[in-house]
Amino acid sequence: xxxxxxxDQGAVTEAAAQVAGAxxxxxxxxxxxxxxxxxxxxxxxxxxxxVAEALGAAGVAVPLVGTAxxxxxxxxxxxxxxxxxxxxxxxxxGAASGSSGLLCExxxxxxxxxxxxxxxAEIHETFAAxxxxxxxxxxxxxxxxxxxxxxxxxxxxxxxxxRRRAAAVTAAEMAGAIDRIATMTAAxxxxxxxxxxxxxxxxxxxxxxARLATLAEAATWAARLACTSADPSDTAAAKGxxxxxxxxxxxxxxxxxxxxxxxxxxGLQRLSKxxxxxRFAFGDDRFHHRTLGRRSA
Amino acid sequence: MNLTFTExxxxxxxxxxxxxxxxxxxxxxxxxxDAWITxxxxxxxxxxxxxxxxxxxxxxxxxxxxxxxxDRLCMTELLLAAGAPLAAHWFADRQMxxxxxxxxxxxxxxxxxxxxxxGEVTYCIGMSEPQAGSDLAGVRTRAVPSDPGWRITGxxxxxxxxxxxxxxxxxxxxxxxxxRHDGLSEFIVPLRSEGVTISPIHDMxxxxxxxxxxxxxxxxxxxxxxxxxxxxxxxxxxxxxYERAGLERFMSTWALFEAMRAAVxxxxxxxxxxxxxxAAARVARLLVFRAAAxxxxxxxxxxxxxxxxxxxxxxxQKMVEVASQWAGRAARTGEAFGGHLLPAWLIAPSFSIRGGxxxxxxxxxxxxxxxx
Numbered sequence: 001x002x003x004x005x006x007x008d009q010g011a012v013t014e015a016a017a018q019v020a021g022a023x024x025x026x027x028x029x030x031x032x033x034x035x036x037x038x039x040x041x042x043x044x045x046x047x048x049x050x051v052a053e054a055l056g057a058a059g060v061a062v063p064l065v066g067t068a069x070x071x072x073x074x075x076x077x078x079x080x081x082x083x084x085x086x087x088x089x090x091x092x093x094g095a096a097s098g099s100s101g102l103l104c105e106x107x108x109x110x111x112x113x114x115x116x117x118x119x120x121a122e123i124h125e126t127f128a129a130x131x132x133x134x135x136x137x138x139x140x141x142x143x144x145x146x147x148x149x150x151x152x153x154x155x156x157x158x159x160x161x162x163r164r165r166a167a168a169v170t171a172a173e174m175a176g177a178i179d180r181i182a183t184m185t186a187a188x189x190x191x192x193x194x195x196x197x198x199x200x201x202x203x204x205x206x207x208x209x210a211r212l213a214t215l216a217e218a219a220t221w222a223a224r225l226a227c228t229s230a231d232p233s234d235t236a237a238a239k240g241x242x243x244x245x246x247x248x249x250x251x252x253x254x255x256x257x258x259x260x261x262x263x264x265x266x267g268l269q270r271l272s273k274x275x276x277x278x279r280f281a282f283g284d285d286r287f288h289h290r291t292l293g294r295r296s297a
Numbered sequence: 298m299n300l301t302f303t304e305x306x307x308x309x310x311x312x313x314x315x316x317x318x319x320x321x322x323x324x325x326x327x328x329x330x331d332a333w334i335t336x337x338x339x340x341x342x343x344x345x346x347x348x349x350x351x352x353x354x355x356x357x358x359x360x361x362x363x364x365x366x367x368d369r370l371c372m373t374e375l376l377l378a379a380g381a382p383l384a385a386h387w388f389a390d391r392q393m394x395x396x397x398x399x400x401x402x403x404x405x406x407x408x409x410x411x412x413x414x415x416g417e418v419t420y421c422i423g424m425s426e427p428q429a430g431s432d433l434a435g436v437r438t439r440a441v442p443s444d445p446g447w448r449i450t451g452x453x454x455x456x457x458x459x460x461x462x463x464x465x466x467x468x469x470x471x472x473x474x475x476x477r478h479d480g481l482s483e484f485i486v487p488l489r490s491e492g493v494t495i496s497p498i499h500d501m502x503x504x505x506x507x508x509x510x511x512x513x514x515x516x517x518x519x520x521x522x523x524x525x526x527x528x529x530x531x532x533x534x535x536x537x538x539y540e541r542a543g544l545e546r547f548m549s550t551w552a553l554f555e556a557m558r559a560a561v562x563x564x565x566x567x568x569x570x571x572x573x574x575x576a577a578a579r580v581a582r583l584l585v586f587r588a589a590a591x592x593x594x595x596x597x598x599x600x601x602x603x604x605x606x607x608x609x610x611x612x613x614q615k616m617v618e619v620a621s622q623w624a625g626r627a628a629r630t631g632e633a634f635g636g637h638l639l640p641a642w643l644i645a646p647s648f649s650i651r652g653g654x655x656x657x658x659x660x661x662x663x664x665x666x667x668x669x
Contacts, residue, residue, distance in 0.1 A: 001306070002299045003366045003590040006478070009298055025657075039539075041562045185668045203660070209669060210662035221583040225300045232546040237576040284568055293572025296562035 003221070012047045016054035025055065026062045030081050034064075038072045045069070047164055047174035049227030053220070054177025059270035061138045063106035064173075065166050065282075066141065067263035070114055073162040074121050074153040085110030087143055088164065088282065089117045100142065104129060105281045107141025115145070116163060122149035137270075137275050138277040160232075167239040167282040168226035175244045177221035177271045180252040182216035184268060185209055187259055199256075208256050215245045215252075233295055240288030246275040300466035306371045308511050310362075313375045316348065321379070328380030330641045333545045335506050336382025337461050339416070345383075346416030350532070354592075355398055359406055361412045366589035372546055374582075377548035378555075381466045384458055384506075389413045389420040392539045393466050395597075396483070400524030400532050402454065408520065409485065422488070422540075423453040423467035423510060424533070430455075433549055434477045434530065438512065440469040440484060446519040447471075449486060455651075459495050459508035460640045468533060472550070473528055481529035484521045486512065489539035502643035504570070540652050542602035547581045547609035550616050553641045554578070555621050556634035570619050574612065581609040600666030601656035610648040610655065618643045623644050 005013060015032060022028035022181055029035055034051055038044040048068055056062065064083030087102035107129040112286045116123045129141040153159060186209045189200040199205045219242045226238035254261045261268040279285070302310070312594060326570050333514050345351055353369045355361020362368075376383060390413065412418045431436035438449045438451020449469055459465060465486050472480030488495065492515040498507035524532045524601060554574070584605040588598035598605075620641060626635040649655040665669040 001302065001370075001586050003587050012386065166429075179336050186669065192669060199472065200663070206663035207656070207659040209667055210604075210607075210659040214608055215661060217587075217604060218580045218584055218608060221300070221587060222580045225299060225583060228298070228300060234579070235577040236572070240572065241576040241580050257542050279558055285573070289572035289576060290565060290569040291559060292575050293568035293570070296571060296575045297558050297568060 008043075009046070009050060011119050012050045013054065016051040019132075020053065020054040020058035020060050025058075025060045026083070029062065029064065029068075034229055035068045035081060036072070036078045038068060039076075039078060043228075044227040045168065046224075049223060052169045052173035053176035053179070053223070056178075056274065057172035057180040059177065059180070059267065059274055061071075061106070061274060061277075063110065063139065065169050066106050066110070066114060069169050069238070069262050070116075070160050070162045073165055074114065074158055075151070077125075079112070082111040083109055084141065085113045085139070085169045087113055087115045088163075101130075101144045102142070104131075104141045104143040106139040107131075107143045108136055108139045110119060110143075113143055116159060117155075117281075119159055121153040121159050121162065123151040125150045126252050135273055138274055140277050163282060164232050167288070167293065168223070168235045169217075170278050170282050171235070171238040171242045172223040174246050174275055175216070175223040177291075178212075178219045178249045178276075179216040181249050181268065181271050182209070182212040184271075185212050185253050185256050188266075192258075203276070205256060208252055212249060212252055212271050215249050219245055219249075233292055236283075236288040236292040236295070239283055240292060243279045243283075243285035243288065246279050247281050250275055264271075300586075303370060306368060309368060310371050310375060312348070313350070313372050316344075317375060317379045317381065318382070318623055318644075320344075322421040326380075326382050326572065330380065330552050330637055331549045333378045333383040333387050333549065334457055335384060335504060336380075337384040337419075338382035341382050342385035342416040345386065346414060349363055351386050351409070352394055352414045355394060355410070355414075358508050359398065359410050361394075361410075361434040363400050367586060370586055370589050374544050374548070376465050377544050377582060378551045380552040385419050385461070386413070386416055387423055387545075388458070388466075389418065392422075393464075393485075394419045394538045395539055396466075396536045397485075397523060397534060397591045399535065400483075402520075405523065415581065417465040419458060419461055420464045420466055421456050421459045421462040421488075421508075421510075423456060423465040424451055425455045427454050431654050433533075434481070435644045436468050436470060436481065438467065438469040439473065440467075440471045440482060440522075442471075443516060444516050446521055449484060449515045449517060453512070454507075455498070456495075456510045457506045457509045458647050459510050460487065460497065460505070465510055465572055466523075470520075471529075475527070478530040478600050480527050481533075483529045483532055484517060485523060486515060486521060490515045490517065490624065492516070500644070500647070501625060502640060522636045533631050534599065537653060538588075538597035538602040539592070540602075541606040541658070542585060542592070542598045542619060544582065544585050546585065546606045546652075547578055547613045547646075549644075549666075550613050550641045552635070553634055553637040554565060554616055554618055556637050557616070557623070560623065560634065567623060570623075574616055577615070581605070581612050584608055603653070603661040604666065606652065607649075607655045607658045607662070611646045614645050 019028040065087040071079040085107040087104040126147040222238040353362035357363035410476040471482040492513040494511040621628040
């Protein structure tokens with residue numbers, strides 16, 4: 001139990017912040033070798049979690065999870081820099097998705113789509129993707145498959161592991177976004193003056209900012225544990241708890257920002273939308289809570 | 298960052314688990330909620346002392362284990378999960394010992410620490426007063442120089458375990474002209490002294506662990522003052538960090554949680570609700586371990602401890618509420634959930650009050666964590 005970042009972890013965090021701040025974050029991810037890190041380093045998932053935190057904090061939506069996590073886990077090789085979208089065809093309650101197409105994470109602009117089924121995963125290279133209005137900036141698309149699978153992974157253990165890792169890294173991205181909301185809000189309530197003083201002077205506002213900081217701290221460590229542990233319960237706990245907490249963080253962040261946070265121009269909405277998308281990706285709070293509860297009972 | 302246990306920590310946990318198995322097999326205790334504060338068993342404490350598990354974090358030159366605060370949590374996690382009776386040494390081990398180590402003289406360390414390490418003495422916490430609860434800086438208890446030491450007069454309240462204790466650790470005003478945070482000092486007062494009156498307060502469960510402690514011109518020697526005269530506030534801030542940053546802040550009800558686990562079955566709603574509690578408890582655990590890691594870095598955890606305690610006690614209270622919903626009508630009986638629900642409900646309001654109310658703690662997070 002050591003909570004200090006090691007030198008290599010610190011270096012990853014620094015590099016990740018540069019990637020997230022780059023004009024072309026996707027290109028920077030590829031150039032930095034992050035997309036194949038899982039194949040090259042057994043600490044790769046932990047590193048990808050730190051990268052995802054930085055992307056989450058910046059509100060940058062790129063197909064990191066499909067390309068750098070799901071693909072190499074299932075197929076043991078590199079996706080070759082292609083943007084990989086991921087459609088989970090089995091939703092949390094075990095029912096197949098409807099005939100209107102599959103909801104696909106990072107489906108907007110995807111060059112290839114991995115469909116996760118029940119114990120099997122398929123690669124699809126011909127498909128039509130349509131962004132979901134309102135959240136298209138987050139890559140969420142409805143995907144219609146237009147041909148047979150190009151390849152399959154029929155190992156249920158690998159499919160389960162791909163889902164677990166995807167949930168862990170998604171949780172890390174959400175933790176980054178929640179942390180950014182907490183930081184932005186603490187700064188805003190200090191600057192914003194009403195009734196002749198900063199609104200942080202009002203206890204209820206200060207306590208709201210304290211709650212946000214607590215959610216951020218908790219989310220960060222939960223995600224870091226999930227990305228460095230092989231125990232699926234750590235991932236279920238992290239993705240489940242962070243998903244539920246994200247709704248609270250978004251609501252509280254908006255409430256404490258007032259009207260400005262609701263505008264397109266101000267950065268908060270970027271984080272809110274990203275969290276809305278990721279909350280339901282790779283298992284929402286209810287799904288992971290039930291998984292954990294079943295295991296714990 | 299490495300959020301797993303070391304080999305050494307796993308070995309310690311194996312020893313503690315084996316000890317608890319033996320004790321349970323011998324029937325030496327019955328698991329129950331809040332046993333760290335209400336389970337007073339000198340014999341159990343002496344068994345722990347014999348294994349070196351009191352003062353685990355204290356330097357070895359004072360007879361301690363010389364181990365880390367994270368190591369201590371590795372141990373206390375199992376003790377708390379088992380609902381073991383820890384009250385006879387808990388406060389001294391958790392905060393008085395560390396405070397004496399941090400602020401006491403060599404002579405005081407030699408005088409006070411060995412008997413704590415041997416499990417022979419119990420300390421209680423003399424902070425709150427009738428007019429100084431959350432606003433602790435309002436203490437009116439005063440200590441006046443009086444040969445050969447001090448005379449202390451005041452009225453302490455909510456003093457858990459005073460009736461079982463040997464010493465009370467008192468926050469008192471030593472500078473009569475001082476106000477608020479200045480001019481406060483800390484004293485170790487033997488409860489068998491002349492002028493001490495202990496009067497019970499029964500809590501809403503009917504149990505007696507709270508007391509009022511009246512100090513009427515109690516004479517203590519000069520060695521009773523710990524640390525700097527007038528510097529008590531700074532010292533107490535550190536102590537409160539240790540008080541708040543423990544796993545007892547969400548594991549007081551662990552016996553109830555285990556009973557809930559056994560009552561889930563195939564009920565999907567219960568699976569989901571149990572999972573939500575378990576997820577939150579796992580997150581709380583990380584916040585507590587992180588606060589311990591701060592202590593290991595060389596300073597008492599402050600806003601980190603406040604954060605952990607607010608978060609954890611919220612979950613502890615939710616556990617009681619969810620169990621109550623599951624039990625329905627039977628929630629009012631003493632049988633529900635292995636007999637743990639009603640006692641847990643009867644103490645649940647205290648979780649977010651004792652050791653600092655959640656309102657005070659959120660203020661600490663906002664001020665000292667965020668600089669608001």
